[in-house]
Amino acid sequence: MTSSVLPTPAHTIGPFHGHALPFPGGGDVAPEGHPDAITVHGQVLDGAGAPVPDALLEFWGPGPDGEPPRATGALRRDPATGGFLGRDGIRFTGFGRVPADADGRWAVRTLRPGARGRGAPYLGVCVFARGLTHHLFTRVYLPEPTARLAADPLLTSLAPERRATLVADAEPRGTYRFDIHLQGAAETTFLEFT
Amino acid sequence: MTLTQTDVDREMALRRAAYEKALAAGAAPVHHPARDYPPYRSSALRHPKRPPVSVAVRYDPEAVELTSPAFGATDVTELDNDLTRQHPGEPLGERITVSGRLLDRAGRPVRGQLIEIWQANASGRYAHRHDRHPAPLDPHFTGVGRTLTGDDGGYTFTTVKPGPYPWRNHTNAWRPAHIHFSLFGTAFTQRLVTQMYFPGDPLLAHDPVLQSVTDAAARRRLVAAYDHALSRPEQSLGHRWDIVLDGPAATWTGETR
Numbered sequence A: 001m002t003s004s005v006l007p008t009p010a011h012t013i014g015p016f017h018g019h020a021l022p023f024p025g026g027g028d029v030a031p032e033g034h035p036d037a038i039t040v041h042g043q044v045l046d047g048a049g050a051p052v053p054d055a056l057l058e059f060w061g062p063g064p065d066g067e068p069p070r071a072t073g074a075l076r077r078d079p080a081t082g083g084f085l086g087r088d089g090i091r092f093t094g095f096g097r098v099p100a101d102a103d104g105r106w107a108v109r110t111l112r113p114g115a116r117g118r119g120a121p122y123l124g125v126c127v128f129a130r131g132l133t134h135h136l137f138t139r140v141y142l143p144e145p146t147a148r149l150a151a152d153p154l155l156t157s158l159a160p161e162r163r164a165t166l167v168a169d170a171e172p173r174g175t176y177r178f179d180i181h182l183q184g185a186a187e188t189t190f191l192e193f194t
Numbered sequence B: 001m002t003l004t005q006t007d008v009d010r011e012m013a014l015r016r017a018a019y020e021k022a023l024a025a026g027a028a029p030v031h032h033p034a035r036d037y038p039p040y041r042s043s044a045l046r047h048p049k050r051p052p053v054s055v056a057v058r059y060d061p062e063a064v065e066l067t068s069p070a071f072g073a074t075d076v077t078e079l080d081n082d083l084t085r086q087h088p089g090e091p092l093g094e095r096i097t098v099s100g101r102l103l104d105r106a107g108r109p110v111r112g113q114l115i116e117i118w119q120a121n122a123s124g125r126y127a128h129r130h131d132r133h134p135a136p137l138d139p140h141f142t143g144v145g146r147t148l149t150g151d152d153g154g155y156t157f158t159t160v161k162p163g164p165y166p167w168r169n170h171t172n173a174w175r176p177a178h179i180h181f182s183l184f185g186t187a188f189t190q191r192l193v194t195q196m197y198f199p200g201d202p203l204l205a206h207d208p209v210l211q212s213v214t215d216a217a218a219r220r221r222l223v224a225a226y227d228h229a230l231s232r233p234e235q236s237l238g239h240r241w242d243i244v245l246d247g248p249a250a251t252w253t254g255e256t257r
Ligand SMILES: [Fe+2]
Pocket: A014, A016, B120, B175, B178, B180
């Protein structure tokens, strides 16, 4: 079978999504008190090295067992007020959404992703911003276990300096740093799924 | 030097002509906008200069991006798809119904997935603090809606028709009326954010955001169709807009591109 239906083109998210798409607890993906919680944070920067304050980032990752979650409830709505109830603190949906702040900085607290197949563990990322006509996919790989990184099909296909843009830097207390450079010498490796 | 609409129109026409020429010479159609589109000036420092790295999912069937976040009954309320009923009073403007189906490239319905929309009010002003357009805010309109698709991929929103608004891309730049859409598919690879336009809007030809899609047929797919069967007596005018998500999914059996 060949596909016959032509796709709807993408467009920029524009500057005015901050009152519409972010939701309370969007970056608190890990259930409360979970021992496998990690924090990933960084900054979104443009080709001149300036922060991108109107970026929106989405994260999608498996649980520590490597399985993609099926739980709903990332953005529980409150039927009484029309606002948000926030996550229930129990279920792990695997989905995070965080707006960059005025400095282009963001943080997401989620569960340490488990490895799948031959690959190394990673979080899937989708980047949106004003000026970005089509969203960008990338991945946050954790810097360990190194044997997994050395066997990952995507990472091993890349030149060392391109591979390095996909691997987060370990910081103390389960925290990892991952900056996203939309353009320039340190440009992040972006992905296209085919 | 300040860019005028005439300058931008000329630049957009050149890019359309170059694309048409390539197409006539046998190049494959390009359905999505180029990430580097100089007439949309904010793209200059925000597009990657290196081509994206291909992840061929048939060789990487374990890619987590082949699965999707799930949303359910708790993530929307019954009123979320009616943007005219989120406040005690009635919003100003022409009431419209926007309805259609969410499909994948094989034409299969995407069921039970989240659609989010946001838009300016009837005067062309967003309920966002950074919007400085001196058109009136409407205390009875926030302009944000959500829904889950039905078993046939169907969705419906009731809202008011958004107004066009000025922006600072060039002198006297105006965005045509549009509704922003955010869509999830059966795979994270199919994630889509886009904008829906209204038929017959004279600003469509002058808009660098729409014209960043250089394929004429692809641009037409971003314009809703007036559909009288969707109009509700004494209530709202109906527009039909179907959305087709690109990108492979776990059950993908489609073309090789
Ligand atoms: Fe807009």
